[in-house]
Amino acid sequence: MLRKLLQLTLATIFSIVFSACLDDGESSNSESSTSSTESKYELVYRGMPLYKENLSFEEYHLDSLEDEDFNSLTNAQKHLVANKLLSTLFFGYPPNELQERIDSQEFISTLYTQLHTDTNDKAAVEVELVDDTKFRRYSGGEQEVADILTRFYLLEDLDRYYFHNWAAYVLTQTIMFSPSYELSSSHSPNIERVYNRFVTLFDDNTSLEYSTYIHMISDDNWRRFRSPEDNGREMLEIFALDMDDTHVPIAAKALQNWKLNRDNDTLVISLNENTQALDLFDTTIYSGEDFYRELVLSEEFIYAVSYRTAQFFFSEYSEQQLQNLANSIVRSGPQTWQDILLQIVFSKEYLLNNETPKSAEESFFSLTKKMEWKHNIYSLRNFKSALEDMRQASMKYKLGKTTRVPLDTLSFAHYHKFLRETVLLRRSNPEKMYDYSAWDRQGWNDSFITNDYFFYDSTDEEKSVRSLINHIFFAILSREANQEELSMLTSHMFRETQGGEVLDYPFAIFSSSESRESYKRNITILVLDYISRLDKLYLQEKVQ
Numbered sequence: 001m002l003r004k005l006l007q008l009t010l011a012t013i014f015s016i017v018f019s020a021c022l023d024d025g026e027s028s029n030s031e032s033s034t035s036s037t038e039s040k041y042e043l044v045y046r047g048m049p050l051y052k053e054n055l056s057f058e059e060y061h062l063d064s065l066e067d068e069d070f071n072s073l074t075n076a077q078k079h080l081v082a083n084k085l086l087s088t089l090f091f092g093y094p095p096n097e098l099q100e101r102i103d104s105q106e107f108i109s110t111l112y113t114q115l116h117t118d119t120n121d122k123a124a125v126e127v128e129l130v131d132d133t134k135f136r137r138y139s140g141g142e143q144e145v146a147d148i149l150t151r152f153y154l155l156e157d158l159d160r161y162y163f164h165n166w167a168a169y170v171l172t173q174t175i176m177f178s179p180s181y182e183l184s185s186s187h188s189p190n191i192e193r194v195y196n197r198f199v200t201l202f203d204d205n206t207s208l209e210y211s212t213y214i215h216m217i218s219d220d221n222w223r224r225f226r227s228p229e230d231n232g233r234e235m236l237e238i239f240a241l242d243m244d245d246t247h248v249p250i251a252a253k254a255l256q257n258w259k260l261n262r263d264n265d266t267l268v269i270s271l272n273e274n275t276q277a278l279d280l281f282d283t284t285i286y287s288g289e290d291f292y293r294e295l296v297l298s299e300e301f302i303y304a305v306s307y308r309t310a311q312f313f314f315s316e317y318s319e320q321q322l323q324n325l326a327n328s329i330v331r332s333g334p335q336t337w338q339d340i341l342l343q344i345v346f347s348k349e350y351l352l353n354n355e356t357p358k359s360a361e362e363s364f365f366s367l368t369k370k371m372e373w374k375h376n377i378y379s380l381r382n383f384k385s386a387l388e389d390m391r392q393a394s395m396k397y398k399l400g401k402t403t404r405v406p407l408d409t410l411s412f413a414h415y416h417k418f419l420r421e422t423v424l425l426r427r428s429n430p431e432k433m434y435d436y437s438a439w440d441r442q443g444w445n446d447s448f449i450t451n452d453y454f455f456y457d458s459t460d461e462e463k464s465v466r467s468l469i470n471h472i473f474f475a476i477l478s479r480e481a482n483q484e485e486l487s488m489l490t491s492h493m494f495r496e497t498q499g500g501e502v503l504d505y506p507f508a509i510f511s512s513s514e515s516r517e518s519y520k521r522n523i524t525i526l527v528l529d530y531i532s533r534l535d536k537l538y539l540q541e542k543v544q
Contacts, residue, residue: 045210048293052207052335055343057112061332062325062347067108069348077543078102080478081351084540085111087358087366088313088345089166091158094370095453095475111158112346119159128154134436136377142181142384144191145394150380152365161203167341168198169361169394174312175238176305177215178224178400185265186223191395194220198337208305208336209296212239216292219267224398228255232291240300241307250280254291303330309340314349315356315404325349355542357405360392360415363538367423370475371444374428377436382422389414405538412538420532427521446517448475449524458510461503465493465523468509472527477536489527 043050057064070078082102086092093101101107128134129150137143148169155162171177172195179190194215201211215221216235225231232251236242257270269288278285281298285291295301307326314322325344334340344350364383367373387393391406392415406412426443435441453475455467469489470480481489493507503510509520531537 041205046293047297048209048213049207049335050210051205053205054116054336055332055334055339057109057346059332060339060343060346062328062343062349064343064346065108065348065351067106070108071105073543075102076474076479078107079474080541080543082107083366083478084351085345086158086369087362088350088540089158089163090152090169090361090365091162092366092369094372094447095471098370108346112342114158114160115163115342116160118161119157120155120161122161125151125154132377134377135375136381138381140188142188142191144188144195146381146384148191148195148394149361149384152361153368153375153380163338164199164202167202167337168195170312170341171198171337172395173401174308175400175402176308178397179220179395180224180398182396183224183398185226185260185262186220187265190220190223193218195395202336202338205336208334208339209301211337212301212305213292213296216295217289219265222258222260222267223265226260228252228258231255231258235292235295238308239295239304240298241304242300247280250278251291254278254280254285255288258288302334303327306330306334306340310344312401312404313344313356314354317354352543354540356540357407358538358540359405360387360390360418361394362540363415363419364423367419367476371423371448373423373444374433374441375436376438376442379422379442383418386414386418386422390418415538416532419537420529424528424532425525427525446521449520461510462490462494464509465490465503465507468520468523469527472524473531476528476531477534479536485530489530492526493523 040051041049041053057066065081070081073081079098079102082098083092092098101110104110129147130137135146135150137146148165151165152162152169155165172179177194177198179194180186181188181191197214197218198211201214206214216239222231225234229248229252232255233248236244236247236251253274253276256274257272259268259270260266261268273287275286280291281294281300283294285294303326306329307322310317310322310325310329314325317325329340329343332339332343334343384394388396389411391408391411392401405415422442423444428443428445429438429440430446432438432441449468449472453468454464454471456464458464466481466486469486473479473481473485493504495502495504503519506522507519507526509516509523511519
């Protein structure tokens with residue numbers, strides 16, 4: 001319905017713009033002008049571009065990490081940076097695949113190309129997502145959020161569509177576009193409306209200005225900021241960093257005929273439109289449409305949204321550092337939201353120098369992809385509930401996630417508990433592979449600790465066990481265990497005998513019994529339990 005409405009609107013706009021775009025009135029005999037005008041990238045509505053092509057990697061002014069820079073790092077640093085980039089995008093690769101990608105010498109450029117190429121089977125994902133035998137669905141409780149989280153879990157490839165979903169998710173966590181379902185005037189459908197609209201607009205290469213304008217004039221925006229004064233003030237503060245109280249009455253006057261009708265919380269634009277000329281954004285405006293349009297066309301807009309996006313990713317940076325980042329992005333001339341988001345996550349500043357708490361989504365999805373973790377019918381729904389316990393609820397808060405990762409004791413305790421008990425200490429029972437209702441289907445796959453990943457030699461027990469421990473450390477933390485950690489962990493696995501140290505029974509991976517794989521899993525559980533207590537697991541680290 002929205003797409004059809006936009007198509008009709010654009011058709012009307014196109015007919016208005018058509019003659020204005022022709023050169024010197026030669027509309028009747030200029031085939032080249034007609035061809036040029038038909039390009040959607042030339043559609044303009046009263047100065048506002050509707051579609052834009054994304055910037056190229058080379059056009060970013062925020063210094064990007066390129067293949068040459070990446071390849072100059074040590075192997076451990078490469079893994080740290082690769083996992084940081086992937087986890088930021090809610091993704092991860094099993095250890096063998098990640099190593100192959102790093103060894104290709106084209107890790108960065110290949111990943112960047114992936115994000116501009118469609119490879120996922122979107123239709124198949126949408127069918128599986130609503131299969132109640134695999135993912136338990138509820139009529140209430142913001143099922144829309146659970147569906148969005150499930151989609152990230154189901155999408156197999158890190159491609160263009162995956163990136164557009166990720167971009168929409170990130171933006172709806174911020175003060176700019178949160179659906180704010182905690183409010184009485186906002187409802188569960190607003191979650192899907194805001195999120196799906198952005199994914200669709202990104203798919204169509206809609207401009208930074210127009211995609212924001214579409215949100216501003218929507219019911220969803222007005223259900224969050226519900227009066228002309230409130231909406232005008234918040235739009236100025238959020239999207240122009242304009243804290244001048246003298247501008248609020250001007251915005252409210254332009255919006256005087258806009259209101260949220262409390263009957264079903266519906267946006268109504270009445271006929272008593274303002275007719276008084278108003279000075280704002282160094283131009284003259286009259287109506288609410290003028291206000292929103294001129295706001296996104298103002299010089300302040302690009303800087304403000306660059307600043308707020310940088311603030312989300314660089315949560316520990318000073319005001320001056322954030323300003324410098326925003327200015328670099330502005331100098332690149334971003335055309336779309338993708339230009340801002342990709343410029344940040346591929347930057348040297350983010351990948352090498354920034355250290356910030358890792359969000360639960362970054363932790364959960366990267367681990368599940370790395371460990372080929374299997375779900376049961378409740379897993380993704382439980383993740384949605386766990387995010388609320390962590391005070392990291394998706395799209396819930398009126399002002400977005402003002403603290404990207406709450407680190408108060410209770411919130412972080414829920415974060416640790418969820419990762420430890422749901423992801424790290426749970427091994428999937430292969431016998432329950434097709435029983436999605438089984439409790440023990442949920443957990444990591446045995447492929448995570450296949451013998452190919454570490455030194456396995458029954459003539460050297462200690463070296464083999466240390467190798468397995470180091471594999472687990474490296475896969476999860478991008479570093480091997482230090483000597484102190486190895487000594488501490490192996491002290492739980494070996495016991496003294498008259499012939500020397502031997503592996504204790506629960507860890508006897510070199511026994512001839514059929515339980516050998518079970519003993520290997522015991523070692524893995526012990527190591528993962530220790531890792532769950534390390535602060536590095538919960539950080540996007542900087543490269544030392």
